[in-house]
Amino acid sequence: MFDYLIVGAGFAGSILAERLASQSDKKILIVDTRNHIGGNAYDHYNEDGILVHKYGPHIFHTNSRDVFEYLSRFTEWRQYEHRVLASVDGQLVPMPINLDTINKLYGLNLTAFELTEFFASVAEPKEQIRTSEDVVVNKVGRELYEKFFRNYTIKQWGIDPSDLDKSVTARVPTRTNRDDRYFTDTYQAMPLHGYTRMFEKLLAHPNIKIMLNTDYREIQDVIPYKEMIYTGPVDGYFDYRYGKLPYRSLEFKHETLNEQVHQPQAVINYPNEHLYTRVTEFKYLTGQEHQKTSLVYEYPRAEGDPYYPVPRPENAELYKQYKALADATPNVHFVGRLATYKYYNMDQVVAQALSLYAQLAERPSWHPEEESVPAKKAIAPDTASNRSFQPSPSKLPLTNFPTSSSGKSEKLNGNGKALSPTQNGSA
Ligand SMILES: Cc1cc2nc3c(=O)[nH]c(=O)nc-3n(C[C@H](O)[C@H](O)[C@H](O)COP(=O)(O)OP(=O)(O)OC[C@H]3O[C@@H](n4cnc5c(N)ncnc54)[C@H](O)[C@@H]3O)c2cc1C
Secondary structure (H helix, E strand, O other): OEEEEEEOOOHHHHHHHHHHHHHHOOOEEEEOOOOOOOHHHOEEEOOOOOEEEOOOOOOEEEOOHHHHHHHHOOOOEEEOOOEEEEEEOOEEEEEOOOHHHHHHHHOOOOOHHHHHHHHHHHOOOOOOOOEHHHHHHHHHHHHHHHHHHHHHHHHHHOOOHHHOEOHHHHOOOOOOOOOOEOOOOOEEEEEOOOHHHHHHHHOOOOOEEEEOOOOHHHHOOOOOEEEEEEOOOHHHHOOOOOOOOOEEEEEEEEEEEOOOOOOOOOEEEOOOOOOOOEEEEHHHHHOOOOOOEEEEEEEEEOOOOOOEEOOOHHHHHHHHHHHHHHHOOOOEEEOOOOOOOOOOOHHHHHHHHHHHHHHHHHOOOOOOOOOOOOHHHHOOOOOHHHHOOOOOHHHOOOOEEEOOOOOOEEEOOHHHHHOOOOOOOOO
């Protein structure tokens, strides 16, 4: 008998497996439909022996010391500060927009002070900022919006920024200094031996059994367990009862070239040319030395694996309906980006998983019902009585988790606290 059936071996599922096994001596079965652990952060050595990220570049950054220290138990790190160039008007210029971007683009020699004045002179102040277009035009004016944001966003989302929630571009900074780092978080690093190696260590506890190539539906009725942690798509769990939650997808085209370095920076964004949005050269991220180099091109797609929840009010409403079902489902804990229909960075998912573990561990009784819960009953039938169930502890605010040393709950700082979408289409 397993204490937990964990659906999904990405960050959310693997961290809960690790905590429950190592700290609470629970017996865990973790299943994934894919043929590997690590979820979207999975990396592997390709046929030329170059370490690549199968599902697009994953750059670790966080302001949460707790998250960083927790993961540091399972990996050493390579210091890495991410940098991106954008191909605009035939030039490669720093992105996010900074002093060098504007000087290079317009052949100017502005100081930081003069750039502030420049932005003020071109900005179109908006009384109410509602859309992704409003955010950018309000800050840097229409011309820079057209050059850097409009077409990129249309490519990425298939929607004009004037129809997209402000959250998508709200957190792309504009700088008046020469800082060309993509992120400014306190901790910026890559797992020294890759993400998959880190996941192997997370899941190495003898209490954890792993089943790959397995949909949980194939086994939930035949393998007994007490509770479920579900990190798959929330609408799928409820058989799309209210319809599908819309996602934007990506197709990744990987390529290896017979040269040591191909492009001048880790990522080049192409706002206006090509069907792909950006190209990443992995050796910048991993620090690997190799005669050849591998790149990945990202082509946005309407159909395919669910990657980016589409932030529109009607989708938030639809998610609310599924969340109500999830809250009313006993003995199933919905966690992670797919189960909560939010774009979370990796550190936010780590924080969310640690927080859920803390809540589970604090319960007076681990399993209110002594007997195993037949899995089928764990899926809430659409009845009024089930809808009125008390929310399980996993539905409490996700802001605390115990520190390793004291065991006391502590507020998360930085990214961990916010737990809000940070998507800008180019995370
Ligand atoms: C293109 C892209 C780039 C990104 N770049 C960054 C970045 O640079 N930095 C950053 O911090 N974050 C980045 N992210 C976000 C990051 O991928 C997520 O934060 C993280 O992977 C979420 O972990 P998770 O466990 O919630 O979900 P996932 O990693 O998606 O894991 C969920 C797992 O559940 C499995 N599953 C689903 N349904 C079932 C089922 N029915 N039965 C069994 N298994 C199932 C899936 O196969 C999957 O492996 C990026 C995301 C994308 C899409």
